[in-house]
Amino acid sequence: AQSVTQLDSQVPVFEEAPVELRCNYSSSVSVYLFWYVQYPNQGLQLLLKYLSGSTLVESINGFEAEFNKSQTSFHLRKPSVHISDTAEYFCAVSDRKETQGGSEKLVFGKGTKLTVNP
Amino acid sequence: DTGVSQNPRHKITKRGQNVTFRCDPISEHNRLYWYRQTLGQGPEFLTYFQNEAQLEKSRLLSDRFSAERPKGSFSTLEIQRTEQGDSAMYLCASSPRRGGHGYTFGSGTRLTVV
Numbered sequence: 001a002q003s004v005t006q007l008d009s010q011v012p013v014f015e016e017a018p019v020e021l022r023c024n025y026s027s028s029v030s031v032y033l034f035w036y037v038q039y040p041n042q043g044l045q046l047l048l049k050y051l052s053g054s055t056l057v058e059s060i061n062g063f064e065a066e067f068n069k070s071q072t073s074f075h076l077r078k079p080s081v082h083i084s085d086t087a088e089y090f091c092a093v094s095d096r097k098e099t100q101g102g103s104e105k106l107v108f109g110k111g112t113k114l115t116v117n118p
Numbered sequence: 119d120t121g122v123s124q125n126p127r128h129k130i131t132k133r134g135q136n137v138t139f140r141c142d143p144i145s146e147h148n149r150l151y152w153y154r155q156t157l158g159q160g161p162e163f164l165t166y167f168q169n170e171a172q173l174e175k176s177r178l179l180s181d182r183f184s185a186e187r188p189k190g191s192f193s194t195l196e197i198q199r200t201e202q203g204d205s206a207m208y209l210c211a212s213s214p215r216r217g218g219h220g221y222t223f224g225s226g227t228r229l230t231v232v
Contacts, residue, residue: 004160034220043122043209043225044161090160103174104216105151108160 002027002093006109014117015083021076021112023065023091030096033074034106035065038088047089050074061085086116120144122224124210130230131200138196139227143212150193151221152185153209154178161209167193200231 003026013019025031033050048059055067065076074091092106123142131137143150148169153161164183166174169190179185182200187193197204207228211221 009158036223044211044223046220046222049220092160103149103151103163103166103168104213105163105166105174106153106161106221107163110158110160 002029002031002095002107004091004093004107004109006091006112008112009110010113010115012115012117013081016080018079019077019081019085019114021089021091021114023074023076023109025072025074025091025093027072027093027095031093032096032104033065033067034092034094035059035063035074035076036090036092036108038090038111040087044090047076081114081116083116083118085114088113122210122212122222124208124224124227126227127225128228128230130232133202133231134199136196136198137200137229138194139208139210139229141193141195141210141224142191143193143210144214144222145191147212147214147222148190149213149215150187151211151213152193152195153211155207155209155226156205164195197229200229202231205229205231 005024007022035047036044037047038044048057050067058064063078088111090111091109094104125140150167152164155161165185167187182198185195207226209226211223213221
């Protein structure tokens, strides 16, 4: 069984400060890794994903995450946050196992609420 | 591409009543998922369809829950004899194929059982 741990339930930061949201996972199989963002009163949006290749992946709005297999981590970082980044961020994993009818269902962490203050 | 549409957005019901939610996925997506999200938690997987076939169900999906996707397009999730513990956000998502392409989520249906 897979599990995801997001150690920080809330992260308050000031505008233009750097931020790191931590994510660790546990799995007995190879995984795909994702970060989703949920703005207030909206659905989940895919922020970025790691499938294979370069362990550093980037989003279009300045976030990046690095897959570290030895530490089973996929931490999310941004060097300078904006007020508009205030949202809840979810880390998720799905397995790569190629089974017929396999769902690739996502297992989510509990989320980290990022609050950017002026 | 109009995204994943869920209706209704909000539903308030009395305990013991039946409720039904609808999800319209992105038209070319053959994979459809239902998740449940309670306050302070991440979404939890409920069930998965590939076209019209329901291929996986979570243990969270008790016998009071049933989901269908009759023609491989829209899907419905019904909860019979609702309980207060069923209060949650019910999320639908769709995906075009395997390979870690991620999902497109709908905005969800928020159920409140009073």
